[in-house]
Amino acid sequence: MSDASRLDALRNWVAAHHALPVHQFRLELAAGDASFRRYFRLWLPDDTTRILMDAPPAREDSQPFITIASAWRSTGLPVPALHAQNLDAGFIELEDLGDTPLHLMLGEEDSDATLNGYERALALIDTLQNRAPCDTLPAYDEALLGRELDLFPEWSLTRFLSIDPPANWEAHRQRLIETALTQPRVAVHRDYDAMNLMVHDEQLWLIDFQDAVCGPLTYDMISLLRGRYCRFPRPRFIAWVEAFRQRAIADGRLTHHVDSDTFLHMADAMAAQRSLKVLGIFCRLTFRDAKQGYLARLPQFLEHLRDSLAPWPDYAELTAWLDNSFTPALTSALAQHTSREGEA
Known part of the structure; x- marks a missing residue:
């Protein structure tokens, strides 16, 4: 029709x-x-x-x-x-919740409007995870995590860039999956982003939650903090992750034995998984679904991906591949794509 x-x-x-x-x-x-x-x-x-x-x-x-x-x-x-x-x-x-998603109220990354908006959004994640039933949702399991990661080599590397996956891709893929599966399971919105939080009656409201799953504790947090609108400095990101950890321990979502470094590693690995997925999805939206504007967002998620991997020695090999192979290929392909659009 x-x-x-x-x-x-x-x-x-x-x-x-x-x-x-x-x-x-x-x-x-x-x-x-x-x-x-x-x-x-x-x-x-x-x-x-x-x-x-x-x-x-x-x-x-x-x-x-x-x-x-x-x-x-x-x-x-x-x-x-x-x-x-x-x-x-x-x-x-x-x-009708109006026409004001949170992202329209954000300013510069260090502005009061942005910091306050993200604080409110992080607090709502606590409420969501403490109230929403998890056992009735589909499981964010190894199979689903793997299918999402596979979007990256299929659509970003093969379809868009025509380059090979990094050496030991399967090992990196499995490490990211296993790290996600070690986390406590909670209700996960799965697209918890400033554009999917509506400001209505001075409150944040949740929309676009149809893909919610029962999955890793850190997922919605990094979906917000490593989303499409802001790239926060590392100290700010770490402070928010640590505050989230402490609140999760206080209300029982997380056990006391998960220390700061372990939790930060969990969060960064989850952010890497999501960034790889998004890089694949945005290419699929472009080349399969003929959606416009998504290729321009790829550099933001490449930055998020590198921010997530670079601090950790166990991902040094993957970080080097990003710097030496993926980033140059993506920069060249985006330039060519922009040039072709300009000629059209």
């Missing part, structure tokens, strides 16, 4: 659900995302607004979103209310 046909179907569903003729309400595109979902804002005759998710069922399974939203809201977590749903059509009507 074309986008226009889906929009007509969405209008008809809204009309039937609210018992209104189509001329008495208004729809406007609110956002798209990296998946095949689109979001529309609905204006009802009494000026009430809603957000409508359009998730084509042939492309997106919306049941996890419904299940997680209901479970998390029942624990008091800040997630949007569900007002209506039609899973066969792929339509969901949600509470």
Whole structure:
């Protein structure tokens, strides 16, 4: 079904659900995302607004979103209310949380606005992990961690750069997986990023949690701290990781015997796994899904990857490969891609 046909179907569903003729309400595109979902804002005759998710069922399974939203809201977590749903059509009507994701409120990396925003977001991770049930979520297990890491050689190295994986790639891959699996298991949002935290009624709200899993304690923390918007200095990153460790020990998510260095190594290894995954995903979004703008984000995650690996001697070989092989190849490929776009 074309986008226009889906929009007509969405209008008809809204009309039937609210018992209104189509001329008495208004729809406007609110956002798209990296998946095949689109979001529309609905204006009802009494000026009430809603957000409508359009998730084509042939492309997106919306049941996890419904299940997680209901479970998390029942624990008091800040997630949007569900007002209506039609899973066969792929339509969901949600509470409208406005137009202000956290990333729009950030300034320079050392500004009060940025530091305060990240402090609030880190505190919300504590709340999420302490309230959200974990055992009902899919497991972030060895197989899933491995599939995510495999996106890097498949899409970044082979499809985009045409270079070989680093020597001992399988050993590095396995080390990252095993380090992730040693961590306590909690509910993991899996895309805990400043763009997926809405500021509404002076509170942060969680959105885009449909891919949540039961997985490593540090994942959402590094998803936030090593995300697309900021690259924090090493001392700031270490301070946030240590504060997180201490809070996790205090509330029982982590045992006392996990010391600062061990926990920092866990966090950096988790950040390396995620950065490698993102480098692969952004190339796949570009070359398989024809999404625009993702290649320009690759250098940010290369920096995150190097920041994660360089401090640790057990990743020295992989860091050297990043510096001597991957970085030059990526720099050259991005320059060529930009040049071709300019000529088009």
